[in-house]
Amino acid sequence: MVIGILGGGxxxxxxxxxxxxxxxxxxxxxxxPDCCSSDVAEHLCGEYDDIVLLExxxxxxxxxxxxxxxxxxxxxxxxxxxxxxxxxxLNALAIAQDRLNEKTMFNDLGIKTAPFAAVDNLEQLRQAxxxxxxxxxxKTRTQGYDGKGQAILRTPNDLADGWESIGRVPAIVExxxxxxxxxxxxxxxxxxxxxxxxxxxxxxxxxxxLRLSIAQTDDPIQALAERYITQLLNKLNYVGVLxxxxxxxxxxxxxxxxxxxxxxxxxxxxxxxxxxxxxxxLRAILDLPLGxxxxxxxxxxxxxLGKYPNIRAVLENKDxxxxxxxxxxxxGRKIGHINICxxxxxxxxxxxxxxxxxxxx
Amino acid sequence: MVIGILGGGxxxxxxxxxxxxxxxxxxxxxxxPDCCSSDVAEHLCGEYDDIVLLExxxxxxxxxxxxxxxxxxxxxxxxxxxxxxxxxxLNALAIAQDRLNEKTMFNDLGIKTAPFAAVDNLEQLRQAxxxxxxxxxxKTRTQGYDGKGQAILRTPNDLADGWESIGRVPAIVExxxxxxxxxxxxxxxxxxxxxxxxxxxxxxxxxxxLRLSIAQTDDPIQALAERYITQLLNKLNYVGVLxxxxxxxxxxxxxxxxxxxxxxxxxxxxxxxxxxxxxxxLRAILDLPLGxxxxxxxxxxxxxLGKYPNIRAVLENKDxxxxxxxxxxxxGRKIGHINICxxxxxxxxxxxxxxxxxxxx
Numbered sequence: 001m002v003i004g005i006l007g008g009g010x011x012x013x014x015x016x017x018x019x020x021x022x023x024x025x026x027x028x029x030x031x032x033p034d035c036c037s038s039d040v041a042e043h044l045c046g047e048y049d050d051i052v053l054l055e056x057x058x059x060x061x062x063x064x065x066x067x068x069x070x071x072x073x074x075x076x077x078x079x080x081x082x083x084x085x086x087x088x089x090l091n092a093l094a095i096a097q098d099r100l101n102e103k104t105m106f107n108d109l110g111i112k113t114a115p116f117a118a119v120d121n122l123e124q125l126r127q128a129x130x131x132x133x134x135x136x137x138x139k140t141r142t143q144g145y146d147g148k149g150q151a152i153l154r155t156p157n158d159l160a161d162g163w164e165s166i167g168r169v170p171a172i173v174e175x176x177x178x179x180x181x182x183x184x185x186x187x188x189x190x191x192x193x194x195x196x197x198x199x200x201x202x203x204x205x206x207x208x209x210l211r212l213s214i215a216q217t218d219d220p221i222q223a224l225a226e227r228y229i230t231q232l233l234n235k236l237n238y239v240g241v242l243x244x245x246x247x248x249x250x251x252x253x254x255x256x257x258x259x260x261x262x263x264x265x266x267x268x269x270x271x272x273x274x275x276x277x278x279x280x281x282l283r284a285i286l287d288l289p290l291g292x293x294x295x296x297x298x299x300x301x302x303x304x305l306g307k308y309p310n311i312r313a314v315l316e317n318k319d320x321x322x323x324x325x326x327x328x329x330x331x332g333r334k335i336g337h338i339n340i341c342x343x344x345x346x347x348x349x350x351x352x353x354x355x356x357x358x359x360x361x
Numbered sequence: 362m363v364i365g366i367l368g369g370g371x372x373x374x375x376x377x378x379x380x381x382x383x384x385x386x387x388x389x390x391x392x393x394p395d396c397c398s399s400d401v402a403e404h405l406c407g408e409y410d411d412i413v414l415l416e417x418x419x420x421x422x423x424x425x426x427x428x429x430x431x432x433x434x435x436x437x438x439x440x441x442x443x444x445x446x447x448x449x450x451l452n453a454l455a456i457a458q459d460r461l462n463e464k465t466m467f468n469d470l471g472i473k474t475a476p477f478a479a480v481d482n483l484e485q486l487r488q489a490x491x492x493x494x495x496x497x498x499x500k501t502r503t504q505g506y507d508g509k510g511q512a513i514l515r516t517p518n519d520l521a522d523g524w525e526s527i528g529r530v531p532a533i534v535e536x537x538x539x540x541x542x543x544x545x546x547x548x549x550x551x552x553x554x555x556x557x558x559x560x561x562x563x564x565x566x567x568x569x570x571l572r573l574s575i576a577q578t579d580d581p582i583q584a585l586a587e588r589y590i591t592q593l594l595n596k597l598n599y600v601g602v603l604x605x606x607x608x609x610x611x612x613x614x615x616x617x618x619x620x621x622x623x624x625x626x627x628x629x630x631x632x633x634x635x636x637x638x639x640x641x642x643l644r645a646i647l648d649l650p651l652g653x654x655x656x657x658x659x660x661x662x663x664x665x666l667g668k669y670p671n672i673r674a675v676l677e678n679k680d681x682x683x684x685x686x687x688x689x690x691x692x693g694r695k696i697g698h699i700n701i702c703x704x705x706x707x708x709x710x711x712x713x714x715x716x717x718x719x720x721x722x
Binding site: 021292322325 | 636644672686697
């Protein structure tokens with residue numbers, strides 16, 4: 001069985017590494033000649049809308065999936081016209097690509113969000129501020145990740161510059177929400193309709209980029225997060241792993257966005273859960289029984305950004321597990337992560353601190 | 362960093378899968394065009410003593426290791442002449458290739474074995490039987506694995522046929538030992554001299570092939586097994602993972618043989634130990650700090666021989682983890698294994714039984 005993946009970055013790499021033990025083979029389509037999956041998968045090098053390559057992918061792969069949500073939907077449509085099976089489904093990809101449609105869907109399902117409004121020009125932006133309140137964040141409707149394509153609006157003086165900075169494209173403006181913490185929840189839904197949800201993770205971002213995720217055991221908010229993501233999975237007739245980023249305010253959750261793929265805040269599952277998000281994504285799209293999402297003990301993940309840490313110093317920590325992506329160093333680039341899994345709470349927090357120091361995160 | 366591996370079977374495949382997260386790349390040398398590592402490593406296809414390929418391997422790889430002990434020592438010598446770094450060291454490989462030298466070394470170290478004698482002809486075999494006693498097993502000094510190259514001698518009438526059946530080559534004859542159980546112990550030694558030992562596994566063989574390994578927690582024999590393997594590691598100035606197969610008689614251990622490589626009876630470590638034997642072998646040869654060998658809860662492994670089980674039925678068992686080698690079915694061939702990891706003892710033994718039924722083992 002051959003799995004095709006649109007995108008050959010670290011998520012595709014980790015999907016492949018998790019999938020070989022299931023007897024699978026992998027082929028990725030990625031424009032970068034040295035994409036970090038090329039050592040663990042066949043690599044079709046070219047653009048995502050290259051019709052010749054898409055036809056090759058449809059021919060070689062039994063099932064096709066994707067590792068990020070910014071691939072053109074026309075690529076998936078073309079694959080389906082060529083009788084390829086693609087999961088997660090196209091509607092989920094389309095929804096995730098447009099912040100306005102995404103948030104509208106959340107609200108339609110009774111899932112709360114920050115106040116938001118559609119913005120197509122500077123005048124609309126001015127008017128919308130009355131609804132969403134100051135400060136606010138202006139985001140392009142499509143594209144953008146890790147804080148790109150966003151502008152923060154603190155005073156009316158920021159409006160024109162903000163509108164320029166995002167490129168004067170269709171956008172939404174969202175009111176800032178005061179929150180107690182940022183969390184994410186990740187769940188899988190198999191073709192059979194079976195669902196399995198991981199424990200929520202508490203996330204710390206810096207400059208819009210995830211630095212630290214700590215999986216939460218017996219968290220009182222788990223039930224609500226699980227209800228929200230299960231609603232979404234079923235509404236979208238979803239197949240695969242879905243991630244949901246949320247803000248917690250007291251006992252309430254506001255959804256920020258969803259990602260129709262395995263997610264950075266779920267990387268701890270490779271060492272800290274019975275079955276990883278990567279294996280469960282593959283089981284879901286293959287319609288195999290989903291694996292246990294139970295946490296083993298205490299689990300967290302620290303991202304490695306820009307520069308490699310001293311590997312020897314990292315591995316001297318008994319509870320640290322290294323995951324490098326074989327990427328070249330570049331400021332702000334995600335080039336690896338370190339999972340921390342501990343039996344005891346004290347060791348756990350001490351190792352997190354040590355690893356954060358080693359990775360400057 | 363590129364790791365070269367002599368041999369491209371399932372052990373090389375699992376070394377590679379464990380090594381990518383450490384940022385490593387892999388190249389294997391294997392005579393089989395469809396060896397099961399070829400999807401996860403560069404593959405030099407040819408014989409182990411092919412000088413051109415060995416030169417290529419020495420050129421591409423920063424460190425070279427091997428996945429089985431029957432590679433010609435001349436290949437390792439040639440690599441070393443070409444300035445390649447090869448671990449485990451040549452002396453360990455040479456010792457493991459000759460049952461007579463191996464057992465003599467064990468005895469020299471004060472490590473007990475079954476009674477044995479060297480046999481170079483039929484007359485010597487007749488004489489040796491007086492020392493080792495009936496019944497006995499005749500084994501070629503070199504080559505042979507999974508029960509191949511062996512003949513069981515129950516009566517004097519078996520001597521001539523036995524001698525013929527092993528091909529009239531230099532051999533040893535060993536007295537049968539009555540044992541309570543078969544166990545194995547696996548340990549790693551880094552270039553720095555640091556050692557780390559896994560919990561012993563209790564092993565069940567059928568027709569000379571391993572079927573089931575159950576990792577033992579708090580086993581009273583652990584200390585002795587650990588003393589023996591640590592003596593060997595230090596004696597050989599060993600670097601890498603070493604496996605030792607033993608028979609237990611009451612409080613005593615008789616060593617059967619050692620394998621200078623990762624070992625089938627240690628496959629449970631991929632899901633059941635903090636750090637797997639595969640990762641620790643790589644850490645050892647890279648002179649990185651060795652990872653924790655602690656067992657997580659209860660862990661066992663069931664081999665898949667000859668025929669694939671119903672994958673769906675296997676994965677319906679919450680505690681079962683599948684490891685397929687992407688090999689074609691063939692009677693008696695090791696084509697995969699299933700690790701069983703459980704929090705509770707009752708679930709554990711029930712899952713082992715279910716998985717044994719599904720795999721006919």
